[in-house]
Amino acid sequence: MRSYTPKDDVQKKSYYTDRYWVAPQVPKSDVSEDAVFAADHAELRAHFEILEAYIQRDQMVVYIHPKDNYAVLEFLRDHCGYTQLSELSAIDWIAQRGGFEVFYQMLSMTKRKRIRVKCFIGENEAINSVEKLFRSADWSEREMYDMFGIKVNNHPFLKRILMPDDWEGFPLRKTYPLQGDEFAAWYEVDRIFGKEARDIIGPEIRDAARVDRYDTERFARLGYEVPKGTPFDPNQPKTSLAYQEEGGVFLIEGFDEEKSTIISDRKR
Amino acid sequence: MAQHQVNYLKDGGLPVALTSIDKVVNWGRSNSLWALTYGLACCGIEMMASGASRYDFDRFGTIFRASPRQADVMIVAGTLTKKHAEFIRRLYDQMTEPKWVISMGSCANTGGMFNTYATVQGVDRVIPVDLYLPGCAPRPESLQYAVMMLQKKIRSEKAIKAQKPKRLM
Numbered sequence: 445m446r447s448y449t450p451k452d453d454v455q456k457k458s459y460y461t462d463r464y465w466v467a468p469q470v471p472k473s474d475v476s477e478d479a480v481f482a483a484d485h486a487e488l489r490a491h492f493e494i495l496e497a498y499i500q501r502d503q504m505v506v507y508i509h510p511k512d513n514y515a516v517l518e519f520l521r522d523h524c525g526y527t528q529l530s531e532l533s534a535i536d537w538i539a540q541r542g543g544f545e546v547f548y549q550m551l552s553m554t555k556r557k558r559i560r561v562k563c564f565i566g567e568n569e570a571i572n573s574v575e576k577l578f579r580s581a582d583w584s585e586r587e588m589y590d591m592f593g594i595k596v597n598n599h600p601f602l603k604r605i606l607m608p609d610d611w612e613g614f615p616l617r618k619t620y621p622l623q624g625d626e627f628a629a630w631y632e633v634d635r636i637f638g639k640e641a642r643d644i645i646g647p648e649i650r651d652a653a654r655v656d657r658y659d660t661e662r663f664a665r666l667g668y669e670v671p672k673g674t675p676f677d678p679n680q681p682k683t684s685l686a687y688q689e690e691g692g693v694f695l696i697e698g699f700d701e702e703k704s705t706i707i708s709d710r711k712r
Numbered sequence: 713m714a715q716h717q718v719n720y721l722k723d724g725g726l727p728v729a730l731t732s733i734d735k736v737v738n739w740g741r742s743n744s745l746w747a748l749t750y751g752l753a754c755c756g757i758e759m760m761a762s763g764a765s766r767y768d769f770d771r772f773g774t775i776f777r778a779s780p781r782q783a784d785v786m787i788v789a790g791t792l793t794k795k796h797a798e799f800i801r802r803l804y805d806q807m808t809e810p811k812w813v814i815s816m817g818s819c820a821n822t823g824g825m826f827n828t829y830a831t832v833q834g835v836d837r838v839i840p841v842d843l844y845l846p847g848c849a850p851r852p853e854s855l856q857y858a859v860m861m862l863q864k865k866i867r868s869e870k871a872i873k874a875q876k877p878k879r880l881m
Binding site for chain 2: 494495549607608615620621622623628631632633635636645646649650687688689694695696
């Protein structure tokens with residue numbers, strides 16, 4: 445006999461998981477294959493310790509020590525021509541490796557090349573700000589702090605940028621539930637009405653498939669409108685759209701569907 | 713009126729109408745529903761289209777006001793984030809009685825497709841709603857219909873009575 449699996453929470457779970465699925469790896473090639481990158485890599489290696497470097501999808505990826513991040517970016521900007529910091533964020537590897545991978549995406553307009561500088565920091569470690577080098581790092585680092593909780597040293601104004609200031613938790617961490625923890629679920633109620641209102645307002649209804657056809661106070665279908673509290677009738681006839689009460693409205697000309705002109709050409 | 717050649721007895725009757733206070737007040741209220749400009753997301757575009765010349769909200773007396781103190785109806789058009797929830801409550805509290813709320817579109821009704829940590833799952837968690845308008849996004853015709861439904865609701869209310877403030881809780 446087949447073993448019993450509970451089906452009552454089947455919508456909450458992923459309906460299909462492949463146990464043998466392996467994430468496809470983007471092929472990496474050696475730095476020496478591209479002359480421009482090889483020169484940049486040689487210059488970088490002369491000044492800093494490079495942990496790893498390879499070319500992936502025509503971009504060079506360079507792993508450095510996190511303490512070097514300011515100096516490496518400054519070097520790339522001033523000596524290698526990578527004058528733009530187009531992106532900056534982090535990747536959550538807490539479960540696998542106990543920390544974050546911070547990446548800086550650099551662009552050289554003269555060389556038409558992109559370099560990704562990566563460094564790994566532990567979960568509770570801070571990283572130096574590069575805001576003095578690139579103004580674009582200001583908001584990016586604030587967002588990194590907001591979403592991952594990575595502290596950024598020497599940042600001029602490190603506070604949350606997207607979430608409210610009194611928010612608890614860091615939403616882009618893998619451990620953060622998509623539909624929010626308890627703090628998130630009650631945030632607006634706590635903030636506006638206070639914690640004692642939780643019982644009155646009730647929990648959030650998160651099931652998008654929940655349709656209560658007996659709830660006639662709310663989502664009555666068009667053409668099937670009923671007054672509040674009317675018991676549900678499966679054989680309710682469709683009524684024409686009633687814009688006004690029967691018998692007309694005081695001082696308002698009644699709408700008559702027969703008299704109105706329906707425009708067939710919508711582009712008229 | 714002899715000089716203007718107007719004969720009221722002949723041309724449309726005397727300029728006198730007999731009615732009740734309720735009807736006069738509700739006529740005034742329902743036909744000058746000034747809406748608060750409150751587009752939060754893509755529904756706001758449909759709301760703007762409703763106000764523009766093709767769909768023409770002005771013929772219902774619905775004029776968009778940028779101040780909650782001059783508005784009668786709040787059309788919540790779009791996704792309400794949790795960060796913004798306290799401000800919608802503040803704006804609602806600043807509106808003068810009597811006031812009504814139309815929750816426009818799926819996001820305002822239930823949170824819609826944004827089943828996430830950052831979205832309020834229905835504005836009725838924060839402010840009392842009079843009319844839920846389904847759709848994603850509702851077309852301007854639907855919003856017009858919603859306004860006409862709201863007018864119908866206003867006409868059915870007692871005009872002269874103590875306006876009990878609507879409370880969510």
